[in-house]
Amino acid sequence: MFFNSFEFFIFFFSVTAAYFVLPHRFRWVLLLGASYYFYMSWKAEYVILIMTSTLTAYLCALGTGRTESKNKKRCYLLVSLIVNLGILFTFKYFNFVSDSLREMLAGISIQVNTPALRVLLPVGISFYTFQTLSYTIDVYRGKLKPEKHPGIFALYVSFFPQLVAGPIERASHLLGQFYEEKYFDVRRVCHGMELVFWGIFKKVVIADRLAIYVDSVYNNAANHSGPSLVLATYFFAFQIYCDFSGYSDIAIGAAKVLGFDLMKNFNRPYFATNVTEFWHRWHISLSTWLRDYLYIPLGGNRKGKSRTYLNIIITMVLGGIWHGASWTFVIWGLVHGVMLAVSKLTMPIRESICKKIGLKEWATRPLRIFITFNLVCLCWIFFRANTVSDAFYIVGHLFSGWPNIFIDQIAVSYGIAAIAFLLFAELLQTRGDIAEKLQQSHLALRWGVYCLILFSIVLFGVTDGSQFIYFQF
């Protein structure tokens, strides 16, 4: 059941109606049942995995809360980490490690048949695993009291708006909200639905249309010249942004309709002026998770400069692997890590040069945005390419074959117009929250905007039910 499918809308409106009709004490049961139904609509058997993950984290946290012994606490944490990461490894990384090992051995002329598991990747496994991990670690650190209600905790892990592609919520932010009684508030529901439709708009009107050109070039990279590869890469940058942020908007909007606040996951990332800032704006729930549960425990910036850079690179490589079991994601993470380290290393030099020349911050801002965007795009090549060799082929041919360009006139013109519209909307956002302003604007204007978005989806939307890219992570 995809967020951009008709089935989801029927499901969502039925759940919402029932939710507000039911007395508060029964609502968690409805939401939990709905969340498990939502998850099982992909592959019913995999509900066992999310249940195991939930139960382990729940029991380990309870155990941690009940004991004063540090060793026992550590044991509970370890059990939770082993079970949760074990499930994640088995279903997501086992075949990748096995294949890589076989290829490595083959490289030194040792032929070994490494085992392979015939399993499908469970949808959203990386998201809910990280969510349960953060909970167990927070309880272990004493930052959070263990949740005693197993149903509410299970709901925290499986809450359907953010179950399959985030945002990766922290227990400290979401758990408490399940205890609060929610009322049907028209303003809030309208705001939520605005976000839902804006998310669908970004997904089907922008991302899926851009995908037509991107796929035709990236799936046949060797037949395309530099300009086509460059254009397809720029298009992909916006495709993945609209695809993923579109999903996040739908998730946040759907939760808002029900009365819940999920964390912001994107903040106009392509307006970042350096790579560090990009990661403060892109997939915020993941980047803050990596910071709090990986980078800081590794030592963060507390153990000297060279260790800081190493910690950044390790964190980003693991962040890359989190996205998928493929060398393309490893390289993607590695390149981002190196860029972050270089950015941190050269920051004082760049600042002093600007100071000496007398350049104001605002004067260099457009250039810095442009450079950052292009560096990020360069990394997207590794993220999108079908294989590592394809990625290096593309990187190596970005400047070849100019000015021959493969132009699918309609797809390219439409893509450029869609990106221009998106950037315009994002620029407006810098002057204040558009949704907030829309809520305060005249009814006619508000409804005009609703109709515009709705009929753009009807007239421009790609309606073949393509799935969200981040579902596969």
Added chain:
Amino acid sequence: MKHRISKKDILKLLLLAAIIVAADRGLFAGFSRLFDKLETVGLSEMVNSQAEIVVFGSSRACHHYESEVIENITGKSTYNIGRDGLGVPYTRGACDVLLKSYCPKTIVIEVGPKSIMTRSCGNQLKRVSRLAPYIDQSDVVKEMILSQGPQHKYRYMSKAFRFNGLPMYVFYDITKRDKFVKGYEALDKVYDPTYFRLPVNAGKGFVQSDLNEDCVRLLIDTIRSAKENGAEVILVTSPRWGGFAGYESDERECFAFIEQLAKEHGASYIAVMQEDYPHFADASLFADVDHLNRQGARVFSEIIADILIEKTTPSSR
């Protein structure tokens, strides 16, 4: 704090719903008119032409059958409704829409292995959505579109949804309009045969289980309905460069299947092949492996026009 929903809110919601329905109907009315004015997209120009010979098919129809050449030789008005990427399912739907308006004397359907084999037919059914503006006029179009998933019947509750993608079609029409002459679009490239590579499956022979049953059924339905309406139906396989480069024998078996199918349903079949038409051993007549260029299309259209005269003259039947 309690649930905050007032009568005013409910009235507002109903009013918004009414506005959306009205806008939907308004957009539908406006787009219907606009759609009728498009020359390269949709079927209005074909229907308005009242042509005696109508050519159906995909890009190989669109770029191979020069309507004016056929018209000059046969003396019968001709229109080419073949379009890039649109195969047998589109032909079935478009033909049904046409027959609801009038029945041409001769219907030519460009058909070949690619039209009816499994792998290449799957997506073609999705592309029938190009005929969505005719969903209320043709039960055939409606059935094909709605058969693609249960959600479709809800989507088409919106009248404007029939024109999903229309803004792109308008752009296409503006940029391509001058290139189409009575539905025919010439290709001006010249093929370089040094790039030719045999397909991976070349030499494996024709396997009947590879046939796409849906496409074969739709092709038969098209022939049947055209015949019932009194049209002469001629299936044609136009030349391919690949067909003359070593794997013609594979295709011959498929041609025999099509010929048998045509025979069973009262249609004629012509495969324009190298041994009968050696002109097409010349790569300069091709734009790529699958398509003739302007010069090749002219040669082919002259040949096909002569065949049409022969096939449609009463004494020859």
